Amino acid sequence: EPEVTQTPSHQVTQMGQEVILHCVPISNHLYFYWYRQILGQKVEFLVSFYNNEISEKSEIFDDQFSVERPDGSNFTLKIRSTKLEDSAMYFCASSGNLPGTGELFFGEGSRLTVL
Amino acid sequence: QQPVQSPQAVILREGEDAVINCSSSKALYSVHWYRQKHGEAPVFLMILLKGGEQKGHEKISASFNEKKQQSSLYLTASQLSYSGTYFCGTDFRGNTPLVFGKGTRLSVIA
Numbered sequence: 001e002p003e004v005t006q007t008p009s010h011q012v013t014q015m016g017q018e019v020i021l022h023c024v025p026i027s028n029h030l031y032f033y034w035y036r037q038i039l040g041q042k043v044e045f046l047v048s049f050y051n052n053e054i055s056e057k058s059e060i061f062d063d064q065f066s067v068e069r070p071d072g073s074n075f076t077l078k079i080r081s082t083k084l085e086d087s088a089m090y091f092c093a094s095s096g097n098l099p100g101t102g103e104l105f106f107g108e109g110s111r112l113t114v115l
Numbered sequence: 116q117q118p119v120q121s122p123q124a125v126i127l128r129e130g131e132d133a134v135i136n137c138s139s140s141k142a143l144y145s146v147h148w149y150r151q152k153h154g155e156a157p158v159f160l161m162i163l164l165k166g167g168e169q170k171g172h173e174k175i176s177a178s179f180n181e182k183k184q185q186s187s188l189y190l191t192a193s194q195l196s197y198s199g200t201y202f203c204g205t206d207f208r209g210n211t212p213l214v215f216g217k218g219t220r221l222s223v224i225a
Contacts, residue, residue, distance in 0.1 A: 043215040099212045106158070
């Protein structure tokens with residue numbers, strides 16, 4: 001069964017360092033997302049990506065965040081200068097349907113710990 | 116705008132039933148339900164589109180009341196495997212990314 005894969009599963013970094021989280025969405029999907037979940041809390045939308053550009057982003061997704069689909073298969077989330085409050089589980093998701101109309105397939109997540 | 120879920124947490128014995136509610140202050144196009152087990156990714160349960168439909172998935176079903184702008188998830192004859200946090204996700208226009216509620220933690224005990 002096709003699945004969304006994310007790497008690394010856990011990353012520890014120092015405050016102010018850059019972090020790149022990697023995702024390989026399901027191959028025939030067209031819509032890609034990053035969500036994050038601070039421990040024990042809700043799943044928060046960060047950004048959606050379609051046709052090689054950002055389609056929507058939340059208030060959380062400020063200038064320190066960026067996304068890229070560098071090679072047609074990978075989908076990356078970059079945090080330029082990490083802050084303590086960026087510590088969270090970051091989930092990548094993909095879908096073959098228009099946003100809000102079909103199932104989101106989530107990866108297993110990348111846990112980011114900022115010290 | 117974030118949907119509001121209730122209750123925040125519920126403890127059930129195996130075989131008991133539960134209802135989880137999800138309400139919105141804005142008109143909804145669709146409501147999505149996901150379950151997340153501890154340390155895992157959210158897993159899709161079902162989607163309900165506006166029109167007041169009801170859907171079923173094993174012993175888990177859901178309804179969507181468009182007028183009341185709310186959805187309810189029904190878990191009947193609960194099993195230990197039902198334990199987890201249930202999130203509703205809402206979409207307002209038919210083409211917007213899901214906004215999830217804070218979740219309802221369900222614990223089923225033997």
